[in-house]
Structures are given as C-alpha cells and as structure tokens.
Amino acid sequence: MSILTAQQIRMAAKGPVNESNMRSVLISLDRYGDEFGMNRLHRLVQYFAQLMHESGDFRYDREIWGPTPAQKRYDTRVDLGNTPELDGDGKKNAGRGPIQLTGGSNIRAFYDWCAKRGMNPPDFVANPDLINTDPWEGLSALYYWDSRNLNRLADQGDIETISKKVNGGMNGFDDRVEHLVRLSLVVLGYAPDALEQFQAKNGLAIDNDPGPKTRAALHKALLAADGVPMAAAGIMAAPVVEEKAVVPQAVEGEVKRKFSLLGKVGSLLGGGSGLGIAALAGFDWRALAVLLAAAIVAPLAFLLLRGWIIAGIKDVREALES
Structure with a gap:
C-alpha cells in the first residue's frame, strides 16, 4: 500500500x-x-x-488535441519514433x-x-x-x-x-x-x-x-x-544553491585586466617571458604608473640601504682594528 x-x-x-x-x-x-x-x-x-x-x-x-502547430509537426517527428510521412501517427502516438x-x-x-x-x-x-x-x-x-x-x-x-x-x-x-x-x-x-x-x-x-x-x-x-x-x-540532503550576483561582462573583463597587470610588469622587468612594452597596451595608465614607480623606487631604495649598511659595517671594523 x-x-x-x-x-x-x-x-x-x-x-x-x-x-x-x-x-x-x-x-x-x-x-x-x-x-x-x-x-x-x-x-x-x-x-x-x-x-x-x-x-x-x-x-x-491524454494529451488535449487541437491540433496545435506543434502537434501538427508530431507526424514527422522521427526523433519521437514517428514516421517521416504525414500518415496520422502523430495523433495516434500523442501523450x-x-x-x-x-x-x-x-x-x-x-x-x-x-x-x-x-x-x-x-x-x-x-x-x-x-x-x-x-x-x-x-x-x-x-x-x-x-x-x-x-x-x-x-x-x-x-x-x-x-x-x-x-x-x-x-x-x-x-x-x-x-x-x-x-x-x-x-x-x-x-x-x-x-x-x-x-x-x-x-x-x-x-x-x-x-x-x-x-x-x-x-x-x-x-x-x-x-x-x-x-x-x-x-x-x-539537497545542496543549497545560492543565487550569485551577475557581474556585467565588461566589468569582469576590466577587473581581470587590471589584476593581471602586476604579473605582466614582473615579466617585463624580469625579462623571463620575452614580453615587450606592447604587452601592457590597453591597461589603465594610472595603475601602470603606480606599479612602474614602485618597481623603480624599490630597487633604488634597496641600493641606498645597502650602501649605508656596508658603510656602517666598515666603520665598526675599523674601530675594532684600531
């Protein structure tokens, strides 16, 4: 039962x-x-x-027969197992x-x-x-x-x-x-x-x-x-499928483009990938300027600090020797 x-x-x-x-x-x-x-x-x-x-x-x-335009096409619906001829098997084999x-x-x-x-x-x-x-x-x-x-x-x-x-x-x-x-x-x-x-x-x-x-x-x-x-x-138990926010394709593309900039700059400066300046064309110039400035200033700052550290070590060594 x-x-x-x-x-x-x-x-x-x-x-x-x-x-x-x-x-x-x-x-x-x-x-x-x-x-x-x-x-x-x-x-x-x-x-x-x-x-x-x-x-x-x-x-x-049973299917209510009109016939509707779709039902008229049943007669030749070979995908449903009906014959390709107009022989009435569409109505015969209706739902x-x-x-x-x-x-x-x-x-x-x-x-x-x-x-x-x-x-x-x-x-x-x-x-x-x-x-x-x-x-x-x-x-x-x-x-x-x-x-x-x-x-x-x-x-x-x-x-x-x-x-x-x-x-x-x-x-x-x-x-x-x-x-x-x-x-x-x-x-x-x-x-x-x-x-x-x-x-x-x-x-x-x-x-x-x-x-x-x-x-x-x-x-x-x-x-x-x-x-x-x-x-x-x-x-x-059924997995809960939450609705996802729809991001316009143009916005999504812009975000991806900007976030891929850092990797391209690294490749450009490092020379490992063979990318040229043309590879950065189309990127936001403000983001590019900031990243390039950071890429230039950081090595200079390191060189200055390196000089100061070496000079300090030299002074300590001379004091000990004297």
Missing part, C-alpha cells in the same frame, strides 16, 4: 482531482512501488509533483498517461519494459489507448521514472534536473515547485499553504518563498519522516 494517501493528494492539489486517474496511479504504486524504490516519502513527493503538473492534478490522462508518454519510440520502449518484467502487457504500439487502462496507466509513469533513474535525483531533492528530464526543459517549473511544496507540507502535517509556518518553525526567513533553502529544509524534513539516519540524511 502506498505510504502517500489519496486524501493527502487531494489536499495538496490546486483544484479538483479526477478520482479515476489518481486511483490508477495509486493502484500501480500499491502493486509495484516497492520494486522500484517508491517506498520513500521524499521520492513520492518529487514523483507526484511532476505527475500533478503534467496531468493538471490528474484531470487529464497518454499521467506523465504524457508521447511518440512511437517511447510507447514501444514502455511495452518492451513491461514485457521484459513478465507483466504480459497489451499491444500499446498498435493501440496506444490501452496505456490508459489499469494497471498500465500508472505503470507508464513508473516506467518513465525508473528508466531515467530519477530516484537518484529525488534523493538529492533536485527538482530542477528532474523537471528537465521529464519535460526536456523548464516549462512549468514554478507550478512543479508549488506542487512539491504543497505536498511536502501536507505529508509533514501542515496545511498546503502553510509555508510561512514551516519557515518560522525551522529558523528560515519568513517570506513565503519556496527558494533553495526552504526546499532543502523541506527535503531534510521528509528524509527525517522517512526514518533516514541523520548521517545518511546529510548525504542525501
């Missing part, structure tokens, strides 16, 4: 769910979830966040199931995956509508998750890379994160919109922003709820 309940999914959803479609996913999890490592809350939360986005909270188990399995090659791969495991699947290739029957509808999502090794990314809380693996890009990323946060809060005992309450309890900035630090804290809390030992939780 799935450790994530239908009631929790309903609570986390942003709108009404299709009970039949949701039940298909849960049926497959009940039968096969343990076999594919789907017996951990943190994995299930990542899994359902993607499925709930792709299916509109399970309201759709099915909660993760919208699309294209002849993906449907064939799903059939082969089921057959290899002795599941005796029906002929999805001839009739893709059979994907939307139990237990195959939920299994199509498990197939996709397993074949892309997404548990490994779920263990790190890496929703960014999971989204790219599922979608091919970052389309709908904010909605995927919202589903992740809402479902995480529900299974941790909060209301689905109680993010600020979670932040306050965990010493985070109370800003209702599901940024990297908040997602990392939710992930750690799910690991703890899973009973993962703290040593392992430290390894599996």
